[in-house]
Amino acid sequence: MTYQQTTHLKYQQLHLTGEVDLHNSPIVRKQLLNILNEGSSVLVDFSALSYIDSSGIATLVEAFNLAKTKALTLTIVGATGGPLQVLELTNLNKVFTLIESLEGIKE
Amino acid sequence: MKLLRTEEFKASTAQLCQIRAEVRQACQLMHYDDADINVITLAIDEACTNIIRYAYNGDESGKLVIKIFQHEEQAVFHVQDFAKCIEKSCIELRKKKLLQPGGLGLQLIHQVMDSVQLIPPPDGVGNILELKKRLPTG
Numbered sequence: 001m002t003y004q005q006t007t008h009l010k011y012q013q014l015h016l017t018g019e020v021d022l023h024n025s026p027i028v029r030k031q032l033l034n035i036l037n038e039g040s041s042v043l044v045d046f047s048a049l050s051y052i053d054s055s056g057i058a059t060l061v062e063a064f065n066l067a068k069t070k071a072l073t074l075t076i077v078g079a080t081g082g083p084l085q086v087l088e089l090t091n092l093n094k095v096f097t098l099i100e101s102l103e104g105i106k107e
Numbered sequence: 108m109k110l111l112r113t114e115e116f117k118a119s120t121a122q123l124c125q126i127r128a129e130v131r132q133a134c135q136l137m138h139y140d141d142a143d144i145n146v147i148t149l150a151i152d153e154a155c156t157n158i159i160r161y162a163y164n165g166d167e168s169g170k171l172v173i174k175i176f177q178h179e180e181q182a183v184f185h186v187q188d189f190a191k192c193i194e195k196s197c198i199e200l201r202k203k204k205l206l207q208p209g210g211l212g213l214q215l216i217h218q219v220m221d222s223v224q225l226i227p228p229p230d231g232v233g234n235i236l237e238l239k240k241r242l243p244t245g
Binding site for chain 2: 019021022023051053054055057058081082085086089090
């Protein structure tokens with residue numbers, strides 16, 4: 001798994017590539033919590049993510065809950081295939097905001 | 108049961124990627140579609156993750172063995188560790204709230220596999236988690 005952090009309008013975007021599992025989810029957790037603790041809403045870009053396990057999902061839940069307490073948002077962008085299946089299996093597709101692409105994001 | 112594959116791994120999170128690759132390849136050979144391959148791979152990964160985290164407590168000197176069988180209309184996956192024996196209740200599905208932490212891996216395993224049970228290891232050492240999934244039709 002690799003990641004890249006960029007700025008998109010008022011958001012910090014975390015672009016994840018490859019597979020998130022117990023081996024690397026602590027890295028994703030650290031990045032997400034850093035972004036939120038610095039006061040930015042976050043776009044988690046799944047468009048190049050091929051796999052996520054329960055530790056990755058737990059990381060997203062923790063970040064989502066932190067975002068809510070700070071009146072920030074966590075949005076998942078471009079989830080397809082296996083990662084989308086996992087979000088659906090856990091019903092978190094009904095909790096998280098999922099968007100297909102960055103085109104709908106406004107300032 | 109016809110044994111299709113046996114693989115042994117170190118009980119390390121660094122091995123999870125290789126484990127998934129082996130499971131995906133075996134599922135492709137059994138002609139599962141992409142959606143089924145994704146969820147079977149997830150279930151095996153979650154089983155291995157639980158072994159690494161809880162059975163071996165992060166001790167990477169432990170090992171885990173994955174055996175894949177074909178039996179009648181089912182694929183059968185055995186995920187074996189050599190740690191302390193666990194109770195059957197450890198793998199039972201518990202009710203869980205949506206955003207409640209913990210237990211998500213086990214929940215996913217139960218959701219995506221047709222059968223989840225502990226079976227006695229041949230020499231009485233460790234645990235074997237047996238997961239079954241109906242083979243694709245047609």
